[in-house]
Amino acid sequence: MLTNSANAVLRNVIGPTRLETCTLQEARTAKDGADIIESLLATKSVRSYPRLIAANCIGACTMESGMGDQLRRIKFSQEQSTVSSQSFDLRSAFSAALLRKAKAGNAFTLISVDSKKSSQVERIEADYPDYFLDLGIMEQCAAGVAAGMASCGHKVLVVGIASFITMRAYEQIRTLLSHGNYDVKVVGLWSGLYHTFQGHTHVPHEDISIMRTLENVSIYCPSTYVDMHNIVDRLFVERGFAYVRVESPFLSPTMREHGGENADLxxxxxxxxxxxxxxxxxxxxxxxxxxxxxxxxxxxxxxxxxxxxxxxxxxxxxxxxxxxxxxxxxxxxxxxxxxxxxxxxxxxxxxxxxxxxxxxxxxxxxxxxxxxxxxxxxxxxxxxxxxxxxxxxxxxxxxxx
Structure with missing residues (x-):
């Protein structure tokens, strides 16, 4: 059973006053963070990602009490649950398209910048470990590593959060990938407005503007599962630098109906x-x-x-x-x-x-x-x-x- 203080936090998190009303100080008043997290994740009326934010908010003040690992497990479990209900997610389309290419004998290197789980490319690492490289939170380094590998004849894809991969690494992308016209494809996730609840740092609504000022760049924006497969096919045919802009990856059933397999991009x-x-x-x-x-x-x-x-x-x-x-x-x-x-x-x-x-x-x-x-x-x-x-x-x- 939730304590009164825990109930107050829970009410603030999922009630009509929205997530921002749950302050860290309010979260600290909760005596039973584990119960709150479990209750949040069991609340059917709250969308998955806001529920995760609430869990993070409350879990942030319980890390010292040994709940860090539990929270991370719950978060990953919830993300996986969301994915299973969205089988035509743009991220799963990207991963499936790469697996298809790997099975067909197309060699490549996929560089992740601390985005393996959020981009759903764990299968690439599991099934083709030689094709996968996780550099952690090192966007600038990833651009340099990608350029070096491409200069040796590798086809390289770099996947990360759009706001960081396009802005934090802009100098390296400009100087190395664009000016060198290396065969590197940068995939920016969570572009557009989806992450507005995380604040300014996660809202890259100027990335098309930034990237199209560069030389030798093609910019792709998928709308559907089929679009993503078509784009990946193009990336393996087209040599040179490209940017793939992925906004909210979640697709409703009606959204899945659009797109043709032989679309002229x-x-x-x-x-x-x-x-x-x-x-x-x-x-x-x-x-x-x-x-x-x-x-x-x-x-x-x-x-x-x-x-x-x-x-x-x-x-x-x-x-x-x-x-x-x-x-x-x-x-x-x-x-x-x-x-x-x-x-x-x-x-x-x-x-x-x-x-x-x-x-x-x-x-x-x-x-x-x-x-x-x-x-x-x-x-x-x-x-x-x-x-x-x-x-x-x-x-x-x-x-x-």
Whole structure:
């Protein structure tokens, strides 16, 4: 049974006041941290990752009492439970695609920067230990090691948290991988807005902007399980430097239906065709784009949806063709306002002298979101089908200048 103080903490953690109300001082008042952790993990109404944060918050003040190992075991167990219920997770797609390549005799080296469990690549280490190297929290070192191995003819992939692998190691990526055009593929996990609840350090909503300033780079943003397999296939054919941007990896059943096995990654995917509005998306924003298009089409506003699996270099040809018959252009992305998809498209419009097109960008802002659940972060930036479609309707009806 939980003590009164433990109940108070539990109420604060999972109640309507949200996670940030559970302070470390409140956690210290709990006499039975183990009971709280078990109760949190048994609470069906709380999503898996917020429950883990709560467990971490409470467990942080119980490490001295010998609960550290127990907490880590519980956390890993909970992560594995989440994965098993999301068998079409983008991370499991990445791991499965690499295993497929290894079984087919394609040699490579996968470098992990303290991300073996979070990226779900343990099977690579278990089944092909010679193909795997874990460097720990050493992003800059990983870029250097990758460049050295690639210079000897190895195909190298580096996987880590996007905010750290793109920013902490930027100098090494720029000087070694990009300028040297080595055959190294950097995979950045948890990009976009998913980790807003962990604070500014974990919200890399400027990574497309940062990475596309580099020479010799291709940038890929998977939306679906099939996309990830197609991207990995491309990475093994395409020599040179590339960045794969993975946002929230979790896929609902409806999200799994999209994507084709023989997708041309050099071209924008045409998922809806229309003659009034064109929506261009990349990454997980595809599903908000599709929802918005379906709402608009239901009101007789003809809408196209184009998806950029490879966001850079950008397929200008397909978009310019679509804009010949539409006069409203919408871009949807989990990225900041500067340097991402909206900027890429705006630059294209200027360079090609395209005028008379109303551009509505839906993206993050220059201000970092924090202490928000993923769905709340998306909603705060208008990244939902209803908010996108409503904005388009306001423009068409003249309700918005």
């Amino acid at each position: 050099d071209r924008l995917q045409i998922l809806r065709r229309g003659n009034r509005v064109t929506i261009v998306s990349t990454g997980r924003s595809l599903f908000a784009a599709i929802a918005a298009a379906d709402l608009l089409n239901d009101t007789d506003i003809s809408c196209s949806v184009l998806n950029a699996i490879r966001v850079w270099p950008f397929d200008e040809t397909t978009l310019l063709t679509a804009l010949k018959t539409t006069d409203i252009l919408v871009t949807v992305e989990e990225h900041g306002k500067v340097g991402g998809l909206a900027s890429i498209v705006s630059e294209m419009l200027v360079q090609h002298g395209v005028y008379g097109i109303r551009h509505l960008p839906f993206s993050g802002s220059r201000k970092y979101p924090s202490n928000l659940a993923y769905e709340d972060a998306l909603d705060s930036f208008g990244l939902s089908g209803s908010k996108i479609s409503n904005a388009v309707v306001r423009v068409i009806t003249g309700a918005e200048p």
